[in-house]
Amino acid sequence: MTTFVAPDGTTLAYRTVGVGDPLVCLPGGPMRDSAYLDDLGGLGAHRTLVILDPRGTGRSAVPADVSTYRCDRMVDDVEALRVHLGLDRLDVLGHSAGANLAMQYVTRHPERVDRLALVNPSTRAVGLTATAALREEVTRARAAEPWFPVAAAALDSMVAGRSSPDAWQAIGPFFYGRWGPSAQAHQAAEAGQRNDEAAQIFAADGAFDPPATRAALAAHRGPVLLLTGEVDLGAPPGLIAQLAELIPHAELVVQAGAGHYPWVDDAEAFTVPVAAFLSLHRGETRR
Secondary structure, X not given: OEEEEOOOOOEEEEEEEOOOOEEEEEOOOOOEOHHHHOOHHHHHHOOEEEEEEOOXXXXXXXXXXHHHHOHHHHHHHHXXXXXXXXXXXXXXXXXXXXXXXXXXXXXXXXXXXXXXEEEOOOOHHHOOOOOHHHHHHHHHOOOXXXXXHHHHHHHHHHHOOOOOHHHHHHOHHHHOOOOOHHHHHHHHOHHHOXXXXXXXXXXXXXXXXXXXXXXXXXXXXXXXXXXXXXXXOOOOHHHHXXXXXXXXXXXXXXXXXXXXXHHHHOHHHHHHHHHHHHHHOOOOOOO
């Protein structure tokens, strides 16, 4: 792990994996230790992954002012990382809630972003939400799975406002394309990786300005990849297609049979399109 200091004095940590040009990776959760990203299915064979632990997670310090957990406030952390790395421009990958931070960074510092990869992105930053119908499309596709009755009942209870820790565990299979040992181990690690206090603040009032973010994405001239899983409950393909409509020339990839963690479901099916996107556009000038 390597550290740097954010503008408010908080010491933040990141790790590097792989070879080649740097790719800054922003984890989701929100506010989850970046360990869950691992090496993104071997993506480090194509790029040097610079994987940030958000403040208050992993090996990054807890800030003195907890209001800095708010998504828009953490844009300063990404900019401080860019300066620390000595880069004029960044290639950025944001997963899940981390995509909100990536989009906020584009909004605040459009001149600093080249390639942008949003993986299973949360869309709160642009004011899009998944409808019940969109979520039903992906859950209905899992009806033949042996775990489905228990998971579906738990999901129904959560929708009805009766969520519990047991319910969150029960719906875990909906976030993976294959509910096998790898997926189960990945989910089991989550409890010790998330800062729940920080997660409550991440999307607090004022965290997002959807009109400004939509305008920034519409004006962005760098290449953009949107990738989600075919059966992702968190970022259903229909929702990500709506996000694609907001970003001119965005490339949309739906990974077959994958859930919210596509590199866990099928590493090769994930890394091939992401690496191709990064390689294809390497050295491309802004239009």
